[in-house]
Amino acid sequence: MIGYGERVLDHYRHPRNEGSLPSPQIRHEDLNPLCGDRVRIEVELGAGERVAAAKFRADGCILCRAACSILTERITGSTLSAIGELQAAGFMESLEVDLRPARVQCVLLPLEVLQAGIAAYRRGMPP
Amino acid sequence: MIPDLAHLRKDFPLLQRRVHGKPIVYLDSAATSQKPAAVLDAIRRFYEESNANVHRSVHTLGEEATALYEGARDRVARFIGAPRREGVIFTRGTTEAINLVAAGWGRSALKEGDEIVLTELEHHSNLIPWQLLAKEKGARLVFVPVREGELDLEAIPRCVTEKTRLIAVTALSNALGTIVPLAPFRAAARSVGALFLVDAAQAVPHLPVDFNQIGCDFLAFSGHKMLGPGGIGVLVARPELLETMPPFMGGGEMVREVWPEEATWNRLPWKFEAGTPPVGDAVGLAAAIDYLDMIGMETIRSHGTALADEARAALAAIDGINLYGSKENENRGPLVSFNLEGVHPHDLAAALDQEGIAVRAGHHCAQLLMRRLGVAGTARASFYLYNNGDDLKAFVEAVRKGVDFFRSLRLS
Numbered sequence: 329m330i331g332y333g334e335r336v337l338d339h340y341r342h343p344r345n346e347g348s349l350p351s352p353q354i355r356h357e358d359l360n361p362l363c364g365d366r367v368r369i370e371v372e373l374g375a376g377e378r379v380a381a382a383k384f385r386a387d388g389c390i391l392c393r394a395a396c397s398i399l400t401e402r403i404t405g406s407t408l409s410a411i412g413e414l415q416a417a418g419f420m421e422s423l424e425v426d427l428r429p430a431r432v433q434c435v436l437l438p439l440e441v442l443q444a445g446i447a448a449y450r451r452g453m454p455p
Numbered sequence: 456m457i458p459d460l461a462h463l464r465k466d467f468p469l470l471q472r473r474v475h476g477k478p479i480v481y482l483d484s485a486a487t488s489q490k491p492a493a494v495l496d497a498i499r500r501f502y503e504e505s506n507a508n509v510h511r512s513v514h515t516l517g518e519e520a521t522a523l524y525e526g527a528r529d530r531v532a533r534f535i536g537a538p539r540r541e542g543v544i545f546t547r548g549t550t551e552a553i554n555l556v557a558a559g560w561g562r563s564a565l566k567e568g569d570e571i572v573l574t575e576l577e578h579h580s581n582l583i584p585w586q587l588l589a590k591e592k593g594a595r596l597v598f599v600p601v602r603e604g605e606l607d608l609e610a611i612p613r614c615v616t617e618k619t620r621l622i623a624v625t626a627l628s629n630a631l632g633t634i635v636p637l638a639p640f641r642a643a644a645r646s647v648g649a650l651f652l653v654d655a656a657q658a659v660p661h662l663p664v665d666f667n668q669i670g671c672d673f674l675a676f677s678g679h680k681m682l683g684p685g686g687i688g689v690l691v692a693r694p695e696l697l698e699t700m701p702p703f704m705g706g707g708e709m710v711r712e713v714w715p716e717e718a719t720w721n722r723l724p725w726k727f728e729a730g731t732p733p734v735g736d737a738v739g740l741a742a743a744i745d746y747l748d749m750i751g752m753e754t755i756r757s758h759g760t761a762l763a764d765e766a767r768a769a770l771a772a773i774d775g776i777n778l779y780g781s782k783e784n785e786n787r788g789p790l791v792s793f794n795l796e797g798v799h800p801h802d803l804a805a806a807l808d809q810e811g812i813a814v815r816a817g818h819h820c821a822q823l824l825m826r827r828l829g830v831a832g833t834a835r836a837s838f839y840l841y842n843n844g845d846d847l848k849a850f851v852e853a854v855r856k857g858v859d860f861f862r863s864l865r866l867s
Contacts, residue, residue: 330802330805330806330808330809330860332864337864340864341864341865362817363801363816363817363818363831363832364817364818364822364825364831364832365799365801365831366831387831388799388801388831389799389801389802389805390799390802390864391801391802392799428805430805431801431805434801
């Protein structure tokens with residue numbers, strides 16, 4: 329009926345890192361004003377600003393939830409500066425799914441939430 | 456019984472196309488309607504034969520364009536039962552019409568502590584202009600609540616007080632399809648001397664609507680939802696109210712005499728139509744009204760409602776489908792709002808698109824209502840005069856297929 333791709337379906341069926349963290353240094357939540365989807369991402373940092381753990385909560389579609397799962401898995405173990413280099417195009421490619429224009433924002437919302445959270449952390453704002 | 460309007464379908468060029476290899480089943484008319492050839496031809500004829508600016512050109516084309524533009528105003532006035540043509544203002548759409556009232560009436564008449572009564576059904580276009588105004592003026596918004604999908608009409612007397620200056624309600628909810636009884640709101644407004652505005656963006660395309668009969672002070676609607684072109688809408692208002700309101704936008708056309716520091720205003724309706732108006736769009740809107748009148752608004756209403764009722768009954772029989780909206784048949788318009796349990800409406804809509812079926816999914820610009828319903832959004836199938844039993848069958852079949860598809864995704 330509609331192709332989501334094996335990687336997206338795997339993460340949709342078995343989401344990694346869904347939930348919350350007890351004391352994250354980064355916590356950010358936002359919504360997609362077009363559809364109302366809501367995503368929260370939390371990050372716990374270890375030494376050298378390396379992501380020790382990342383968790384998400386998402387009220388969203390299959391693509392949005394899978395993107396949260398893939399993103400949090402991908403950034404775990406990375407430094408914030410490495411994450412800062414993560415581009416939208418590269419992230420979308422890593423989902424291995426053919427995205428129609430109307431669905432691009434579904435998968436970019438988690439990335440934008442993460443980046444906004446990192447930016448707030450850099451400005452010294454509490455999570 | 457669905458009135459047979461099958462012969463109309465050939466009038467709509469877009470409905471001849473295919474999507475993903477399948478004939479298009481367009482069930483998103485509450486967002487925007489498709490256009491009959493008669494409307495497209497009228498617009499094309501205007502630009503090919505009579506295009507000129509209006510009112511100030513003394514040449515033949517200018518006179519023709521002016522006659523067509525003002526003729527369109529008369530056509531709208533007759534269609535909607537406006538008291539006088541002076542009370543028919545062309546705007547860009549419903550949103551601009553409501554903003555015109557918020558800026559024109561609201562900025563000059565509203566004071567700190569005044570109250571505006573809305574409902575939780577409102578589209579953002581009949582909410583945000585009042586929020587902006589209330590913030591500026593220190594006024595308060597009061598909401599008639601929605602309970603279990605129904606507008607709580609019994610709450611009206613509690614919401615409307617001596618402080619109420621305006622009641623602004625939708626006549627037909629774009630998100631649920633609820634047809635709102637307007638008489639209790641009119642009575643409540645009259646009882647405290649408040650003004651009464653009706654957002655008729657969904658009602659005018661689908662139901663017989665008469666400004667005088669409703670007894671409101673302002674009524675707003677959009678051309679593009681009623682077979683007309685995008686970019687034109689209408690504010691119908693009592694002319695004596697418009698006389699007391701300052702202009703909305705400044706520029707050419709809306710002025711009478713101009714000095715360096717001040718100006719006087721043009722007569723109604725032009726006082727509220729700054730700049731060159733969308734003449735071709737007005738011509739298209741008039742052609743759309745001719746088309747609607749040819750079929751008859753009563754027929755259009757019963758056709759749309761019958762399709763939506765059948766859709767609702769078919770969906771209710773599918774395991775896992777939740778339906779939203781009024782349980783009373785007579786309060787339901789030509790759309791059905793629903794969800795498939797455990798499936799995001801966007802995913803459902805994307806799956807239906809693969810079958811050539813266009814439905815809307817999301818919050819429908821009604822976030823207050825979605826929060827009240829406890830959902831992020833819904834899927835919405837909305838019907839219009841060009842839809843038929845085949846569309847309905849294809850839609851229900853595709854939803855069934857979608858149910859199986861999403862179940863298989865979760866299981867495998």
